[in-house]
Amino acid sequence: MKTVLITGAASGLGRALALRFAREGADICIADINAEGSQETLNLVRQAGGQGWVHELDVRSEIQWLQLQDAVQQRWGRIDVVINNAGVATGDRIDAGEWAWWEWVIDINIKGVALGCRTFTPMMKKAETGHFINVASLAGLMKAPSMASYNATKAAVVAISETMHFELMPYGIGVTALCPGFFRTNLDHSMKTSDPDMLKFVDKVFEASALNADDIAEAAYQAMLKNQMICNPHSVGRRAYFVKKYLPFLYRRGVLKMAYGLKKREQQRQSAAQVQQQESAS
Numbered sequence: 001m002k003t004v005l006i007t008g009a010a011s012g013l014g015r016a017l018a019l020r021f022a023r024e025g026a027d028i029c030i031a032d033i034n035a036e037g038s039q040e041t042l043n044l045v046r047q048a049g050g051q052g053w054v055h056e057l058d059v060r061s062e063i064q065w066l067q068l069q070d071a072v073q074q075r076w077g078r079i080d081v082v083i084n085n086a087g088v089a090t091g092d093r094i095d096a097g098e099w100a101w102w103e104w105v106i107d108i109n110i111k112g113v114a115l116g117c118r119t120f121t122p123m124m125k126k127a128e129t130g131h132f133i134n135v136a137s138l139a140g141l142m143k144a145p146s147m148a149s150y151n152a153t154k155a156a157v158v159a160i161s162e163t164m165h166f167e168l169m170p171y172g173i174g175v176t177a178l179c180p181g182f183f184r185t186n187l188d189h190s191m192k193t194s195d196p197d198m199l200k201f202v203d204k205v206f207e208a209s210a211l212n213a214d215d216i217a218e219a220a221y222q223a224m225l226k227n228q229m230i231c232n233p234h235s236v237g238r239r240a241y242f243v244k245k246y247l248p249f250l251y252r253r254g255v256l257k258m259a260y261g262l263k264k265r266e267q268q269r270q271s272a273a274q275v276q277q278q279e280s281a282s
Protein backbone atom coordinates (compact mmCIF):
# COMPACT_ATOMS: atom_id res chain seq x y z
CA MET A 1 0.00 0.00 0.00
CA LYS A 2 1.28 3.46 -0.95
CA THR A 3 1.95 5.88 1.88
CA VAL A 4 1.07 9.47 1.00
CA LEU A 5 1.55 12.63 3.05
CA ILE A 6 -0.46 15.70 2.00
CA THR A 7 -0.07 19.11 3.63
CA GLY A 8 -3.02 21.49 3.56
CA ALA A 9 -5.35 18.50 3.14
CA ALA A 10 -8.09 19.96 5.38
CA SER A 11 -9.58 21.85 2.44
CA GLY A 12 -9.69 22.50 -1.31
CA LEU A 13 -7.08 20.86 -3.49
CA GLY A 14 -5.42 19.00 -0.60
CA ARG A 15 -8.72 17.31 0.24
CA ALA A 16 -9.30 16.43 -3.45
CA LEU A 17 -5.79 14.94 -3.61
CA ALA A 18 -6.49 12.89 -0.48
CA LEU A 19 -9.63 11.48 -2.09
CA ARG A 20 -7.79 10.80 -5.38
CA PHE A 21 -5.04 8.84 -3.64
CA ALA A 22 -7.63 7.08 -1.44
CA ARG A 23 -9.10 5.66 -4.66
CA GLU A 24 -5.73 4.04 -5.30
CA GLY A 25 -5.92 2.37 -1.89
CA ALA A 26 -3.24 4.60 -0.35
CA ASP A 27 -2.78 5.21 3.37
CA ILE A 28 -2.91 8.99 3.74
CA CYS A 29 -1.44 11.35 6.31
CA ILE A 30 -3.57 14.49 6.37
CA ALA A 31 -1.24 17.20 7.69
CA ASP A 32 -2.76 20.63 8.24
CA ILE A 33 -2.91 23.47 10.73
CA ASN A 34 -6.73 23.11 10.70
CA ALA A 35 -7.53 20.06 12.86
CA GLU A 36 -11.29 20.18 12.32
CA GLY A 37 -11.03 20.32 8.53
CA SER A 38 -8.45 17.52 8.62
CA GLN A 39 -10.86 15.30 10.52
CA GLU A 40 -13.57 16.05 7.93
CA THR A 41 -11.17 15.02 5.16
CA LEU A 42 -10.33 11.82 7.03
CA ASN A 43 -14.05 11.02 7.34
CA LEU A 44 -14.49 11.56 3.60
CA VAL A 45 -11.45 9.38 2.84
CA ARG A 46 -12.94 6.60 5.00
CA GLN A 47 -16.36 7.00 3.39
CA ALA A 48 -14.61 6.53 0.03
CA GLY A 49 -13.18 3.25 1.32
CA GLY A 50 -9.71 4.63 1.97
CA GLN A 51 -7.65 4.93 5.11
CA GLY A 52 -5.53 7.58 6.75
CA TRP A 53 -4.63 9.60 9.81
CA VAL A 54 -4.51 13.21 10.87
CA HIS A 55 -1.39 15.05 12.00
CA GLU A 56 -1.57 18.68 13.06
CA LEU A 57 1.19 20.61 11.32
CA ASP A 58 2.15 24.21 10.76
CA VAL A 59 4.37 23.95 7.68
CA ARG A 60 6.39 26.96 8.90
CA SER A 61 7.79 25.06 11.88
CA GLU A 62 10.96 23.00 11.39
CA ILE A 63 10.40 21.32 14.77
CA GLN A 64 6.90 20.24 13.79
CA TRP A 65 8.24 18.79 10.52
CA LEU A 66 10.81 16.75 12.49
CA GLN A 67 8.03 15.51 14.79
CA LEU A 68 6.03 14.49 11.72
CA GLN A 69 9.09 12.69 10.34
CA ASP A 70 9.25 10.69 13.59
CA ALA A 71 5.53 9.90 13.40
CA VAL A 72 5.86 8.71 9.79
CA GLN A 73 8.94 6.63 10.64
CA GLN A 74 7.13 4.93 13.52
CA ARG A 75 3.86 4.35 11.70
CA TRP A 76 5.04 3.54 8.17
CA GLY A 77 8.82 3.19 8.31
CA ARG A 78 8.90 4.72 4.81
CA ILE A 79 7.16 7.29 2.61
CA ASP A 80 6.09 6.96 -1.02
CA VAL A 81 4.61 10.37 -1.87
CA VAL A 82 4.90 13.79 -0.23
CA ILE A 83 2.57 16.49 -1.51
CA ASN A 84 3.57 19.96 -0.37
CA ASN A 85 0.21 21.57 -1.02
CA ALA A 86 -0.47 23.90 1.95
CA GLY A 87 -0.52 27.48 0.74
CA VAL A 88 -2.07 30.90 1.18
CA ALA A 89 -2.67 33.85 -1.13
CA THR A 90 -1.86 37.54 -1.24
CA GLY A 91 -2.72 40.09 -3.91
CA ASP A 92 -1.63 43.70 -3.94
CA ARG A 93 0.22 46.33 -5.89
CA ILE A 94 3.91 46.54 -5.01
CA ASP A 95 3.35 49.73 -2.98
CA ALA A 96 0.23 48.52 -1.13
CA GLY A 97 -0.62 46.09 1.64
CA GLU A 98 1.54 45.27 4.63
CA TRP A 99 5.11 43.98 4.74
CA ALA A 100 3.94 41.39 7.29
CA TRP A 101 1.84 39.82 4.51
CA TRP A 102 4.99 39.29 2.41
CA GLU A 103 6.61 37.52 5.35
CA TRP A 104 3.48 35.43 5.98
CA VAL A 105 3.14 34.23 2.37
CA ILE A 106 6.89 33.58 2.01
CA ASP A 107 6.99 31.58 5.26
CA ILE A 108 4.09 29.33 4.29
CA ASN A 109 4.42 29.05 0.51
CA ILE A 110 8.21 28.87 0.14
CA LYS A 111 9.71 27.83 3.46
CA GLY A 112 6.85 25.37 4.11
CA VAL A 113 7.54 23.60 0.82
CA ALA A 114 11.33 23.63 1.28
CA LEU A 115 11.00 22.21 4.80
CA GLY A 116 8.73 19.43 3.57
CA CYS A 117 11.24 18.49 0.87
CA ARG A 118 14.24 18.66 3.21
CA THR A 119 12.49 16.59 5.89
CA PHE A 120 11.49 13.65 3.70
CA THR A 121 14.25 13.47 1.08
CA PRO A 122 16.59 11.38 3.34
CA MET A 123 13.88 8.74 3.87
CA MET A 124 13.22 8.52 0.13
CA LYS A 125 16.96 8.45 -0.69
CA LYS A 126 17.40 5.51 1.66
CA ALA A 127 14.58 3.62 -0.09
CA GLU A 128 15.77 4.84 -3.54
CA THR A 129 12.18 5.62 -4.46
CA GLY A 130 9.49 8.22 -3.84
CA HIS A 131 7.83 11.26 -5.35
CA PHE A 132 7.32 14.89 -4.36
CA ILE A 133 4.44 16.92 -5.75
CA ASN A 134 5.02 20.57 -4.91
CA VAL A 135 1.96 22.72 -5.45
CA ALA A 136 3.04 25.92 -7.19
CA SER A 137 0.61 27.76 -9.50
CA LEU A 138 0.32 29.17 -12.99
CA ALA A 139 1.40 32.33 -11.11
CA GLY A 140 4.82 30.68 -10.83
CA LEU A 141 5.12 30.68 -14.63
CA MET A 142 3.10 33.78 -15.63
CA LYS A 143 3.44 36.96 -13.57
CA ALA A 144 0.17 38.91 -13.57
CA PRO A 145 0.42 42.49 -12.25
CA SER A 146 -0.67 43.30 -8.70
CA MET A 147 0.37 39.92 -7.31
CA ALA A 148 4.13 40.28 -6.76
CA SER A 149 4.35 38.48 -3.41
CA TYR A 150 2.21 35.50 -4.44
CA ASN A 151 3.92 35.28 -7.86
CA ALA A 152 7.33 35.35 -6.16
CA THR A 153 6.47 32.47 -3.83
CA LYS A 154 5.09 30.30 -6.60
CA ALA A 155 8.05 31.02 -8.91
CA ALA A 156 10.24 29.90 -5.99
CA VAL A 157 8.28 26.64 -5.68
CA VAL A 158 8.84 26.04 -9.40
CA ALA A 159 12.57 26.76 -8.92
CA ILE A 160 12.87 24.41 -5.93
CA SER A 161 11.01 21.68 -7.81
CA GLU A 162 12.98 22.02 -11.06
CA THR A 163 16.22 21.87 -9.07
CA MET A 164 15.09 18.80 -7.15
CA HIS A 165 13.69 17.10 -10.26
CA PHE A 166 17.21 16.64 -11.64
CA GLU A 167 19.10 16.48 -8.35
CA LEU A 168 17.01 13.58 -7.07
CA MET A 169 16.53 11.64 -10.31
CA PRO A 170 19.77 9.66 -9.78
CA TYR A 171 18.32 8.56 -6.42
CA GLY A 172 15.14 7.20 -8.00
CA ILE A 173 13.02 10.06 -6.65
CA GLY A 174 10.53 11.95 -8.84
CA VAL A 175 9.57 15.61 -8.44
CA THR A 176 6.65 17.46 -10.02
CA ALA A 177 5.69 21.14 -9.75
CA LEU A 178 1.92 21.50 -10.10
CA CYS A 179 1.00 24.81 -11.78
CA PRO A 180 -2.78 25.22 -12.03
CA GLY A 181 -4.57 28.44 -12.85
CA PHE A 182 -7.41 29.56 -10.57
CA PHE A 183 -10.11 27.05 -9.54
CA ARG A 184 -12.74 27.18 -6.77
CA THR A 185 -11.42 26.38 -3.24
CA ASN A 186 -11.27 28.25 0.07
CA LEU A 187 -8.08 30.05 -0.97
CA ASP A 188 -9.96 33.37 -1.20
CA HIS A 189 -10.95 33.06 2.49
CA SER A 190 -7.33 33.25 3.62
CA MET A 191 -6.29 35.83 1.01
CA LYS A 192 -4.69 39.01 2.32
CA THR A 193 -5.20 42.10 0.19
CA SER A 194 -5.84 45.81 0.62
CA ASP A 195 -7.48 45.96 -2.82
CA PRO A 196 -11.28 45.74 -2.65
CA ASP A 197 -11.40 44.61 -6.30
CA MET A 198 -9.03 41.69 -5.78
CA LEU A 199 -11.52 39.33 -4.13
CA LYS A 200 -14.12 40.15 -6.80
CA PHE A 201 -11.52 39.33 -9.44
CA VAL A 202 -10.61 36.04 -7.77
CA ASP A 203 -14.29 35.11 -7.51
CA LYS A 204 -14.72 35.82 -11.22
CA VAL A 205 -11.77 33.68 -12.28
CA PHE A 206 -12.81 30.90 -9.88
CA GLU A 207 -16.16 30.83 -11.69
CA ALA A 208 -14.51 30.90 -15.11
CA SER A 209 -12.29 27.88 -14.40
CA ALA A 210 -12.97 24.94 -16.68
CA LEU A 211 -11.47 22.63 -14.04
CA ASN A 212 -12.38 21.92 -10.43
CA ALA A 213 -10.22 20.66 -7.57
CA ASP A 214 -10.92 17.00 -8.49
CA ASP A 215 -9.73 17.62 -12.07
CA ILE A 216 -6.53 19.25 -10.80
CA ALA A 217 -5.94 16.33 -8.41
CA GLU A 218 -6.37 13.90 -11.31
CA ALA A 219 -3.90 15.88 -13.43
CA ALA A 220 -1.40 15.86 -10.55
CA TYR A 221 -1.78 12.11 -10.12
CA GLN A 222 -1.21 11.47 -13.84
CA ALA A 223 1.80 13.83 -13.90
CA MET A 224 3.31 11.94 -10.98
CA LEU A 225 2.97 8.63 -12.82
CA LYS A 226 4.95 10.14 -15.74
CA ASN A 227 7.40 11.99 -13.48
CA GLN A 228 6.50 15.16 -15.34
CA MET A 229 8.59 18.10 -14.08
CA ILE A 230 5.89 20.74 -14.63
CA CYS A 231 2.18 20.01 -14.69
CA ASN A 232 0.16 22.90 -16.15
CA PRO A 233 -3.34 21.40 -16.12
CA HIS A 234 -5.52 24.25 -17.45
CA SER A 235 -5.55 24.38 -21.28
CA VAL A 236 -5.86 28.17 -21.05
CA GLY A 237 -2.76 28.16 -18.83
CA ARG A 238 -0.83 26.06 -21.33
CA ARG A 239 -1.83 28.45 -24.14
CA ALA A 240 -0.84 31.50 -22.09
CA TYR A 241 2.55 30.00 -21.25
CA PHE A 242 3.12 29.13 -24.90
CA VAL A 243 2.37 32.75 -25.87
CA LYS A 244 4.77 34.05 -23.20
CA LYS A 245 7.58 31.80 -24.45
CA TYR A 246 7.13 31.97 -28.20
CA LEU A 247 5.09 35.14 -28.91
CA PRO A 248 6.52 37.60 -26.36
CA PHE A 249 5.12 40.69 -28.13
CA LEU A 250 1.56 39.32 -27.72
CA TYR A 251 2.26 38.45 -24.09
CA ARG A 252 3.54 41.96 -23.43
CA ARG A 253 0.46 43.49 -25.04
CA GLY A 254 -1.91 41.35 -22.94
CA VAL A 255 -0.17 41.98 -19.61
CA LEU A 256 0.15 45.72 -20.31
CA LYS A 257 -3.58 45.90 -21.07
CA MET A 258 -4.21 44.31 -17.69
CA ALA A 259 -1.82 46.75 -15.97
CA TYR A 260 -3.43 49.83 -17.54
CA GLY A 261 -6.87 48.51 -16.55
CA LEU A 262 -5.67 48.17 -12.96
CA LYS A 263 -4.23 51.70 -13.01
CA LYS A 264 -7.54 53.09 -14.26
CA ARG A 265 -9.46 51.31 -11.51
CA GLU A 266 -7.01 52.59 -8.87
CA GLN A 267 -7.46 56.16 -10.11
CA GLN A 268 -11.25 55.79 -10.12
CA ARG A 269 -11.14 54.54 -6.54
CA GLN A 270 -8.87 57.42 -5.49
CA SER A 271 -11.16 60.06 -7.03
CA ALA A 272 -14.26 58.43 -5.49
CA ALA A 273 -12.51 58.53 -2.09
CA GLN A 274 -11.62 62.22 -2.61
CA VAL A 275 -15.24 63.09 -3.47
CA GLN A 276 -16.41 61.23 -0.38
CA GLN A 277 -13.87 63.09 1.77
CA GLN A 278 -14.98 66.46 0.37
CA GLU A 279 -18.65 65.59 0.92
CA SER A 280 -18.10 64.57 4.52
CA ALA A 281 -15.96 67.70 5.14
CA SER A 282 -18.67 70.05 3.79
Ligand SMILES: NC(=O)c1ccc[n+]([C@@H]2O[C@H](COP(=O)([O-])OP(=O)(O)OC[C@H]3O[C@@H](n4cnc5c(N)ncnc54)[C@H](O)[C@@H]3O)[C@@H](O)[C@H]2O)c1
Pocket residue numbers: 007008009010011012013014031032033034037057058059060085086087088089108135136137138179180181182183184185186187188190
Ligand atom coordinates in the same frame (compact mmCIF):
# COMPACT_ATOMS: atom_id res chain seq x y z
N1 LIG B 1 -7.36 27.61 -5.73
C1 LIG B 1 -6.63 28.10 -6.70
O1 LIG B 1 -7.12 28.81 -7.57
C2 LIG B 1 -5.16 27.75 -6.77
C3 LIG B 1 -4.48 27.98 -7.98
C4 LIG B 1 -3.13 27.67 -8.05
C5 LIG B 1 -2.48 27.13 -6.97
N2 LIG B 1 -3.15 26.92 -5.80
C6 LIG B 1 -2.43 26.37 -4.65
O2 LIG B 1 -3.08 25.20 -4.21
C7 LIG B 1 -2.68 24.97 -2.84
C8 LIG B 1 -3.90 24.57 -2.03
O3 LIG B 1 -4.74 25.70 -1.88
P1 LIG B 1 -6.33 25.65 -2.07
O4 LIG B 1 -6.65 26.42 -3.28
O5 LIG B 1 -6.81 24.27 -1.92
O6 LIG B 1 -6.76 26.57 -0.82
P2 LIG B 1 -7.49 26.22 0.54
O7 LIG B 1 -7.46 27.47 1.33
O8 LIG B 1 -8.81 25.60 0.26
O9 LIG B 1 -6.53 25.13 1.21
C9 LIG B 1 -5.27 25.48 1.77
C10 LIG B 1 -5.01 24.59 2.96
O10 LIG B 1 -3.70 24.92 3.48
C11 LIG B 1 -3.79 24.93 4.89
N3 LIG B 1 -2.76 25.78 5.47
C12 LIG B 1 -2.64 27.14 5.40
N4 LIG B 1 -1.59 27.54 6.11
C13 LIG B 1 -1.01 26.43 6.65
C14 LIG B 1 0.11 26.22 7.47
N5 LIG B 1 0.87 27.24 7.92
N6 LIG B 1 0.43 24.95 7.82
C15 LIG B 1 -0.34 23.91 7.40
N7 LIG B 1 -1.42 24.06 6.62
C16 LIG B 1 -1.75 25.31 6.25
C17 LIG B 1 -5.19 25.48 5.19
O11 LIG B 1 -5.60 25.16 6.52
C18 LIG B 1 -6.01 24.78 4.11
O12 LIG B 1 -6.49 23.54 4.56
C19 LIG B 1 -2.00 26.25 -2.38
O13 LIG B 1 -0.60 26.07 -2.37
C20 LIG B 1 -2.40 27.27 -3.44
O14 LIG B 1 -1.47 28.32 -3.55
C21 LIG B 1 -4.49 27.20 -5.69
